[in-house]
Amino acid sequence: MHAKDIMSTKVITVKCDTTIKEIAQILIEEKISGVPVVDDAENLVGIVTEGDLLHKEASPRIPKYFGILGATIYFGGNEQYKEDFKKLAALKASEIMTTKVITADKDTEISGLANLMVEHNIKRIPIVEKDKVIGIVSRADIIKTFAVK
Numbered sequence: 001m002h003a004k005d006i007m008s009t010k011v012i013t014v015k016c017d018t019t020i021k022e023i024a025q026i027l028i029e030e031k032i033s034g035v036p037v038v039d040d041a042e043n044l045v046g047i048v049t050e051g052d053l054l055h056k057e058a059s060p061r062i063p064k065y066f067g068i069l070g071a072t073i074y075f076g077g078n079e080q081y082k083e084d085f086k087k088l089a090a091l092k093a094s095e096i097m098t099t100k101v102i103t104a105d106k107d108t109e110i111s112g113l114a115n116l117m118v119e120h121n122i123k124r125i126p127i128v129e130k131d132k133v134i135g136i137v138s139r140a141d142i143i144k145t146f147a148v149k
Contacts (some may be wrong), residue, residue: 003110
């Protein structure tokens, strides 16, 4: 089986200027945990998930550092701190979205999708064709295939 056999083709997307409040309402009303973000040409540019939205209430993770002779030396976590802080201050999709989206095409085998989800610790994979979202596969879509085997 392939992505095209199990993907949801009615994909709810948002635009870059969609507000955080609107995104939260969509996730709740549609009972989904993430939504692809598309530009005006409908090209995939990011994804906003419940995990991204949690940053609005969480404190930024402090970078690892040590002090020596009155100086603070950072040795890890600076980029994560900057990203956390950016998401904390976000007001719209373009400011909170994850831009490095793991995607697949419609002919990707289910085992390949499952491997991507496990490897990247993600819950959904947009299925794209020429940068356009044509479907989405969630963990639940893959689990459903166990019932028909």
